[in-house]
Amino acid sequence: MRRVRSPIVRPGTKAILPGRVHPTWHDTQWSIQGDGHQMEFPLRRYESPGAAPVTMVCPVCHSISDGKRWVLDEKEYQRLRRDPKVRVQLCPADTRIQRQMYDGEIVLKGSWMKDHKDELLNFIRNEEQRAMANNPMARLAAVQDREDQIYILTTSQSLARRIGAGLKSAFKGRLTVQRLPYENFTRVRWARD
Numbered sequence: 130m131r132r133v134r135s136p137i138v139r140p141g142t143k144a145i146l147p148g149r150v151h152p153t154w155h156d157t158q159w160s161i162q163g164d165g166h167q168m169e170f171p172l173r174r175y176e177s178p179g180a181a182p183v184t185m186v187c188p189v190c191h192s193i194s195d196g197k198r199w200v201l202d203e204k205e206y207q208r209l210r211r212d213p214k215v216r217v218q219l220c221p222a223d224t225r226i227q228r229q230m231y232d233g234e235i236v237l238k239g240s241w242m243k244d245h246k247d248e249l250l251n252f253i254r255n256e257e258q259r260a261m262a263n264n265p266m267a268r269l270a271a272v273q274d275r276e277d278q279i280y281i282l283t284t285s286q287s288l289a290r291r292i293g294a295g296l297k298s299a300f301k302g303r304l305t306v307q308r309l310p311y312e313n314f315t316r317v318r319w320a321r322d
């Protein structure tokens with residue numbers, strides 16, 4: 130397979146949050162070599178998959194993987210990071226954050242929301258922590274406190290839906306969940322006046 134080495138965000142494109150930079154590194158690679166590269170980041174250093182060590186650690190979030198799933202375990206991470214046989218690699222969540230690939234978006238609006246921003250942000254952070262107990266790859270990629278709204282990007286669609294449902298049941302308000310099937314993206318809108 131042809132491999133093209135290029136920076137993650139090409140020079141000249143601005144890394145703007147929120148939203149994607151078009152075309153992303155991912156989009157460019159996809160058109161060149163199909164989707165086989167998707168879960169490889171950084172580009173594979175081993176000729177065959179069997180030659181690569183299976184145990185992996187993520188240097189950013191300290192999650193560890195046995196090759197099947199990623200879990201958070203700080204103690205085990207501290208032990209594994211000194212082991213030369215363990216492969217250091219970004220986990221899928223941090224890969225997505227670095228490539229600016231987001232799967233969900235939450236927008237909070239309304240006059241009531243403006244007066245309760247701290248409470249809502251705490252709630253959302255807690256909801257993320259609870260979701261990470263099941264799946265550490267579900268993260269908030271960006272949280273922005275804008276004047277009249279709170280804008281959040283997530284690395285998984287289910288986390289966006291989960292936070293939306295949580296806001297609705299804890300604070301009432303109006304909830305809209307919109308799934309964009311062809312983009313694998315979920316838009317969540319919540320408002321309370």
Ligand SMILES: [Zn+2]
Pocket residue numbers: 187188189190191192219220221222223
């Ligand atoms: Zn990570």
